[in-house]
Each structure stands twice: as C-alpha cells, then as structure tokens.
Amino acid sequence: MEDSLDKLYKNQSLIYKYVLYFVTIGCIVFFFPRGGQFKYEFQKGKPWQYENLYAPFDFSIKKTADEIALEQRSLQEKQIPYYNYDSSIxxxxxxxxxxxxxxxxxxERYSNSQRRRLKGIGEGILDELYTYGIVDNTAAGTSSEDLYLVKNNEASRVEKDQLYKITEVDSVVQESLRIRRxxxxxxxxxxxxxxxxxPNVSYDADLSKKELEDELSRISTTRGNVDEGILIIARGEVVEAENFTILNSLKAEFESEVWTANNQYFILFGYTILVALVLIMLFLFLKKYRPGIYRNNVKVTFIFFNILLMVFLTTLVVKYDGAYVYVVPLCILPLILKTFFDARLGLFVHVLTVLILGFVVPNxxxxxxxxxxxxxxxILTVSELYKRANLFISVGQITLIYIVGYFAFHIIHEGNLDNINWFTFGFFLLNGMITLFAQPLIYIYEKIFGMVSDVSLLELSDTNSRLLKELSNKAPGTFHHSLQVANLAEAAANAIGANAMLVRVGALYHDIGKMNNPTYFTENQVTNVNPHDDIDPKDSARIIINHVIEGIELAQKNNLPDRVIDFIRTHHGTTKVYYFYKKEMEQNPHVDEADFMYPGPIPFSKETAILMMSDSVEAASKSLVNPSYPMIEEFVEKIVSGQMKGNQFLNANITFKEIEMVKKVLKQKLTNVYHLRVEYPE
Structure with missing residues (x-):
C-alpha cells in the first residue's frame, strides 16, 4: 500500500497530464456540433477532383438562402392586408x-317635403360613404391594390379605391348634391x-402579420428531387451554381442520414481519435522542444485552457450561424502564447487549434x-506589447490579411465581384476590435495563472515603484549595485537571445532582502566602521545568507511574480560566503561548510544563470584597485570558472558557447565602466 502511494506521489504530475489530456478531448468532442461529415470536399468554381458522383439515394434539392429570401420578399410585397370594419361607428x-x-x-325655414327630400339625400350620402367604409390610413406597407375587409367576422376582398378617406368626404357630398341638383x-x-x-375602417396589423407568417411558413425549402443513381457531377467538371446547390443538398442529407442512433457513437469515436492525435502532437512538441513548459503543469493547463476557449467560442458561433465564424478573434491565441512563451510555440498551438476547428466550420x-x-x-508582427501602438498596428495588419484573403477567395469562387457580401468585411473589422481585448486578457491571465508578461515586467522595472523606492532609501549602495547588475545582465541576455526584460527586472529586485540589515553589506557602509568586526564569522555569514530568505519573504509580501522571486532564490545558488568561511577557518580548523553555504537552489534557466554571473562580477569589481583590461579579463574568467567548477550552472539550459559570450559582454561593459583602454604593446 505504501509503495503504491509513493509511486502515485512520484507520478502525480504525469497523472495530472493524463487527466488534463482526456478531459480536454472530452470537452472538445462535446462542443462539436452533432452531425456526420460529408466525405467529399468541394468549392464553387473549382473542378471536381473525385470520381464521377452518382446519387446514393433519393433526395430533395434544397433552395439556397437567397432563393428563400427572394420568395419571402415577394410574398411580403404582394401581401393583401386585412382591415376591420366597425359597424358600431x-x-x-x-x-x-x-x-x-x-x-x-x-x-321654420324648410317645408316638410323639402326636409324629407334633403334627409333622403343625406342618408344616401351616408350609405355611399359607409358601404365599404371610411379608412383612417390605407398605407399597409404592401404594393397590393386590394385588401381584405373584415365585416361581421367575414372577410371580403375589395379594391383599395372602394374605401373612402376622410379627406374625400367633402368631394362625395359635393358630387352627390350635383347629381341630385x-x-x-x-x-x-x-x-x-x-x-x-x-372613419370606421382600420388596418389590422395582428391579423395581417399572422396571415403573412402562415404564408411564409408554407414556403417550400426544396425545389425538385434527385433520384438514386442519377449522375450529379463528373470528374474534372467545374462546380457551378446548379451543381453546387445539388452537392450542398446531398451533403446536408448525407450528414443527417449518417447521424443516427446507430452511427452517432462511431462518429463520436472518430472525432475523439482525431482530436486525440492533435493533442498528442502538442504534448510531444512540449516534451521534446519545451521541456521546461512540459514539466510545469500550470503552464500546460494554461495552453490547454486557451485551446478549449477558442474551440468553445467558435463552435458556439457555428451552432448559432456559421456566417459569423470570422467574428471569433482566433488570433488572440498566438498573440497570448507568444507574450507568455515564445513565437514558435504560439504558432504551433494556433495551427493545431485551427486543424481541430476545421472539422466543424463551413468552407x-x-x-x-x-x-x-x-x-x-x-507571430511576425506582434512584439513589445507594452508599447500600445504595436498592438494596434498588428491588429490592423491581421484585419487586412483577412480582408485580402477573403476577397481573393470570392474572386476564385464567383469569377466576379457581383455577389460579394460586403457585410462580411464588417465581421473582419469586428474581429480586429475584439482582438484588441488581448491587453486586458493578458492582465487577467497573469492574475489567474500567476504568469508574467512583458507588460508587467515593464511596470516592475520602474525604479519609482514602491519597493525599489524603499530600497533606494534604506540601502542606497545596494540599489546602485542592483542598477549596475541590471545593465550588465540585460546586455548579456541580449547577446545570447535570452529574455532581457525578465533578467533586468530580476536584477533590480535580487537584493531587496538587504533592506533589513543594510549596514552589514559593504556597499551601504559610509564610514570605516564595519559591524562584522564585532561579531562571530558564523553570525556574519548567517546575516549575509539570510538576505536571500528575507528577500523572498519581502517579495512574496509585495506580490512579486514567482518568475521574479526565482532570481532572488538562485542568484547565489549554493556557493559559500567565502570571506567569512576563511575567517572562521583561521579561528577553528574544523568548520562545518554548511553554515557558510547559501541554501540554493542553483540557477535553472539562462536568465538566472546570467544574473549569478553578473552579480558576482559586479560586486567583485568594486575591490579592484587601479583596474586594467588584463586585470578585468582575468578576474571575470576566475569568477565564472569558479561558479562552473561549483556546478552552479548544471540545471540551467545555458551552453558553454553562451557562457563565453556572457563573459565577453561582462568584460566589455566593465571596461567601459572604468573608462579603460586596451594596453597596446610598446
């Protein structure tokens, strides 16, 4: 039992990756729209590349969306509106x-016979006016010359001209009196x-709408049938308008036929295999080319989360309406991954995600x-996201590529610009606007996953930040030393292609632990009084060593990112406080080396290795008296060689060639600091 638990504990990271792998596959397949996949790929305007295609079964030819929309518009224009006749009025x-x-x-003025005659005329005028009624408004949004008049719950079709408007009453009265002299x-x-x-006749909007909806619902979505065995398209024949419609009808019928109770599990199994192959490629890539990321479960989870997010958003849009698929800002994925990792990984993950989405998107x-x-x-355009203009420029270029690409595809498919859907270009512009959301998204990811981007590093590199301001006030010598180390380390990182911004920030904060006891460090001693002279070498060593632990605690208290805290942990590795170690040996030959060694760990990246070299070299350079170029060259070689012999770079992914380049940069920079020139032979 204990062996099993021990084995489980040792392999928990691998087990987590297995769980993440299978959960991601399950989620992606679950997001996919339910339906089979047509086994032929075809595009309008391109030749049919397969064998002659015969109808595998009887099916109906579906009308296109444009055809159905045209019929709907025709019905709306020809609709006969309904009007209510109000007898009570x-x-x-x-x-x-x-x-x-x-x-x-x-x-008094008219005789009875005159009044009877005039009353009869008036009643006749009323009969004429209200035979079909007086309408308040005959504009019913239709071109029909007729209308249905609902009178006593019976609708009769009449001409619009048979209804009188209120403005025509005067002319009816005048004409009636003229006829009767x-x-x-x-x-x-x-x-x-x-x-x-x-007026007693009014437009019945509800009844008219209901009748229109009934008529629209009776529109057939098909036009004709294709019998089984009929040749649909021959090999090499160009897919034109009619063939394209028939092929789309066959595709829709085929996918609905395939997705049945008997077949759906096989289809889901097929999807699962394909998605599993794509994700296993990602794991293999990480394991071989990005082992540091592969070992970090948080980073692996971050990558898989972003893939899932893009798949979810795209499938959601496809289920709603495939025409909006380009609204999804898929380019946020490589942009985010390049920001937190590197360009190669960002592009690789982007391509894999697009391959997954290729199963579900139209065209x-x-x-x-x-x-x-x-x-x-x-990947090629996005750089230095902490400069706001760069993101806008990149998004503009991405949007332009979408527009130009879509324009080219339309010309290939249609052969002209007659039917181009200009509204689609609006989707691309909307896509670009949403892509600008990458900046706040990066901030959110930093807080959720504890990762660091160049934007955060730029903020941390500000020497007016609260922590660095406190360091400059309490330990000005240490602050100046940190600035010098930052300059050296940044130049060295640029020389070997490491993350220069990260190294600089790490260098600025690597000695913040010295704020607790600043006078115990020589760079902060402004007088000849050295507090170490009055205490035991072992206690002195403990104070010096503790600045690493206290720096970590201070950094965590101030919410510095873990990647920055790593520089504080590793900048001395497992080296000895050599000065006090030698001093203790003079007093006590039986010295325990562990009392004089930093706790570590040793550097585990190029960046942390560069900081260790830069920190040691800069600090040691202060002890040089009348330095010369050969002297600087010799002591840089001595310090770095000592660190290599002490196996301090054993876990860092830095090569001997890169170490030599770092040493070269350090020598050049120190020579410039001390304003030295190379000594020429006489």
Whole structure:
C-alpha cells in the first residue's frame, strides 16, 4: 500500500497530464456540433477532383438562402392586408345625423317635403360613404391594390379605391348634391357631415402579420428531387451554381442520414481519435522542444485552457450561424502564447487549434487557410506589447490579411465581384476590435495563472515603484549595485537571445532582502566602521545568507511574480560566503561548510544563470584597485570558472558557447565602466 502511494506521489504530475489530456478531448468532442461529415470536399468554381458522383439515394434539392429570401420578399410585397370594419361607428354616425339634421334644416325655414327630400339625400350620402367604409390610413406597407375587409367576422376582398378617406368626404357630398341638383345646399351639408362623419375602417396589423407568417411558413425549402443513381457531377467538371446547390443538398442529407442512433457513437469515436492525435502532437512538441513548459503543469493547463476557449467560442458561433465564424478573434491565441512563451510555440498551438476547428466550420479549406496566414502574421508582427501602438498596428495588419484573403477567395469562387457580401468585411473589422481585448486578457491571465508578461515586467522595472523606492532609501549602495547588475545582465541576455526584460527586472529586485540589515553589506557602509568586526564569522555569514530568505519573504509580501522571486532564490545558488568561511577557518580548523553555504537552489534557466554571473562580477569589481583590461579579463574568467567548477550552472539550459559570450559582454561593459583602454604593446 505504501509503495503504491509513493509511486502515485512520484507520478502525480504525469497523472495530472493524463487527466488534463482526456478531459480536454472530452470537452472538445462535446462542443462539436452533432452531425456526420460529408466525405467529399468541394468549392464553387473549382473542378471536381473525385470520381464521377452518382446519387446514393433519393433526395430533395434544397433552395439556397437567397432563393428563400427572394420568395419571402415577394410574398411580403404582394401581401393583401386585412382591415376591420366597425359597424358600431356607422350606427353612431347615423344617430348623430338624425340628431343634427333638425338643427341644420329647421322646420321654420324648410317645408316638410323639402326636409324629407334633403334627409333622403343625406342618408344616401351616408350609405355611399359607409358601404365599404371610411379608412383612417390605407398605407399597409404592401404594393397590393386590394385588401381584405373584415365585416361581421367575414372577410371580403375589395379594391383599395372602394374605401373612402376622410379627406374625400367633402368631394362625395359635393358630387352627390350635383347629381341630385341640390348644389345650393352644399354649404349646409358640408357643415353637417364635417361634424358627424368618422372613419370606421382600420388596418389590422395582428391579423395581417399572422396571415403573412402562415404564408411564409408554407414556403417550400426544396425545389425538385434527385433520384438514386442519377449522375450529379463528373470528374474534372467545374462546380457551378446548379451543381453546387445539388452537392450542398446531398451533403446536408448525407450528414443527417449518417447521424443516427446507430452511427452517432462511431462518429463520436472518430472525432475523439482525431482530436486525440492533435493533442498528442502538442504534448510531444512540449516534451521534446519545451521541456521546461512540459514539466510545469500550470503552464500546460494554461495552453490547454486557451485551446478549449477558442474551440468553445467558435463552435458556439457555428451552432448559432456559421456566417459569423470570422467574428471569433482566433488570433488572440498566438498573440497570448507568444507574450507568455515564445513565437514558435504560439504558432504551433494556433495551427493545431485551427486543424481541430476545421472539422466543424463551413468552407473548412478557406477557413484553415485564412486563419493560418493570419496566425503567421500575428507571430511576425506582434512584439513589445507594452508599447500600445504595436498592438494596434498588428491588429490592423491581421484585419487586412483577412480582408485580402477573403476577397481573393470570392474572386476564385464567383469569377466576379457581383455577389460579394460586403457585410462580411464588417465581421473582419469586428474581429480586429475584439482582438484588441488581448491587453486586458493578458492582465487577467497573469492574475489567474500567476504568469508574467512583458507588460508587467515593464511596470516592475520602474525604479519609482514602491519597493525599489524603499530600497533606494534604506540601502542606497545596494540599489546602485542592483542598477549596475541590471545593465550588465540585460546586455548579456541580449547577446545570447535570452529574455532581457525578465533578467533586468530580476536584477533590480535580487537584493531587496538587504533592506533589513543594510549596514552589514559593504556597499551601504559610509564610514570605516564595519559591524562584522564585532561579531562571530558564523553570525556574519548567517546575516549575509539570510538576505536571500528575507528577500523572498519581502517579495512574496509585495506580490512579486514567482518568475521574479526565482532570481532572488538562485542568484547565489549554493556557493559559500567565502570571506567569512576563511575567517572562521583561521579561528577553528574544523568548520562545518554548511553554515557558510547559501541554501540554493542553483540557477535553472539562462536568465538566472546570467544574473549569478553578473552579480558576482559586479560586486567583485568594486575591490579592484587601479583596474586594467588584463586585470578585468582575468578576474571575470576566475569568477565564472569558479561558479562552473561549483556546478552552479548544471540545471540551467545555458551552453558553454553562451557562457563565453556572457563573459565577453561582462568584460566589455566593465571596461567601459572604468573608462579603460586596451594596453597596446610598446
């Protein structure tokens, strides 16, 4: 049992990678749209590259989205609107006519026979006006000359011209009186009808909408059928408009036929194998070319999380509407990975992610081509993200590549610019705007995963930051020493292609632990009084060694990133405090070396190795009296050789050639510091 637990503990990192691997595969396959894959790839305007294709079964030819949209527009334009006829208003108007007639045509002025005749004329005018009714507005958003008039729950089709508008009442009154040769009563009838006539016909928007929806729902999505065994397209034949529609119909029918209860598990199994192959390539790449990242489970999780995020967003958009697939800012992936790791890893992961997405996106070849080209442009153009203008310039170039690439594909497919969808270019512009979100996303990732980008390093390198300001006040000599070491280390890192910004920041903070006891370090002693003269060499060594541990504690308290704290841990490695060790040996020959050794660990990267060399050389150079070029060359060689003999660079991925280049830079820089010239032979 104990052996099993011990083995489990030793292999926990590997077990975690297995779990991460299988969980990622499961999530990606789960995100994929449910459906089979058509076994042929084809594009409009390109020759059919396979054998003659015959219809494997009967299927319907599906109408294109444009054809369906055209039919829908035609129905909308020809729709006959519905109007409601309100009989209660007619009754109300007739009652008003009865009440108002006697007031206008009084018995004092008109005889009974005249009044009966005039009343008959008025009732006739009302009958004419309200036979079909008076409408308040006949503009129903349709070009139809007819309408349905709903009267007593029955709809009858009438012409629009048969309805009167309220503005036409006066002309109807005038014409009726003219026919009946009673024009002298026009002004009286005009006043009478002006006060009582009301519109009684109104547009029924709800009923019209419902009828339109019913008609739209009856639109057929197919046009004709293809019988089994019919030749669809021959080898070498160009895929043109009609063939393209038939092939798309066959593809949709095939994918729905394949995805059945019996076949879906086989399809999912196939997807799982392909995704597993892609992700195993990523693991192999990391293990062979990025072993440091492979060993760090946090970094591996970070990479897999970003792949999952892009797959999730893209499949989500594809399920909603494949036309919006280019809105997903896939170029954020290589941009982020280059920021935290390197360009090669960023491009490799981007290509693998695009290959995974090629299973689910429409026009997969076009999509893969555009995304890979855009990813390459991202890797080549994005640099120094802490300079805000650089991100805008890069995003502009990425957007331009998308637009030019899509434009070229459209010309290949259509042969002209007639049917180009200019709205798609808006998707590319939106994609570019979302890509600008990379800056805040980098900050979020730094907080979640504890990683460090150049943007954060630039902020940490500010000597006006609170911690460095405190160092300059409490230990000005140490602060000056840190600046000198930062300059030396940065120049050396540039010479061998290491992360110069990271080295500089590490150098600025590597000695912050000296703030607790600044006078015990020679660079901060402004008088000839040395506190070490009054204490035991072992205690002196303990104070010197403790500046590493106290520096780590201080850095953690101030929330410095772990990558920066690593420089504090390793800048002395497991070397000895040699001065006090020799002093103790003079007093006590039986010295325990462990009391005079730094706790380590030894440097484990190029950057931490560079800092160890730069720190030791800069500190030792202060003891040189009247330095000359040969003297500087000799003592740099002596210090670095001593560190190599002490196996301090055993875990660092730095080569002998790179160490020689670092030594060369250190010699040149120290020569410049002391304003020396090479001594020429006489």
């Amino acid at each position: 007619v009754a109300e108007v007739r009652q008003l006519f009865e009440d108002s007639f006697d007031e206008v045509f009084t018995s 009673s024009g002298q009563y026009y002004s009286l009838f005009q006043d009478l009808f002006f006060n009582i006539v009301k 997969s070849y076009e999509y893969i081509f555009l995304q890979i080209i855009a990813g390459i442009v991202t």
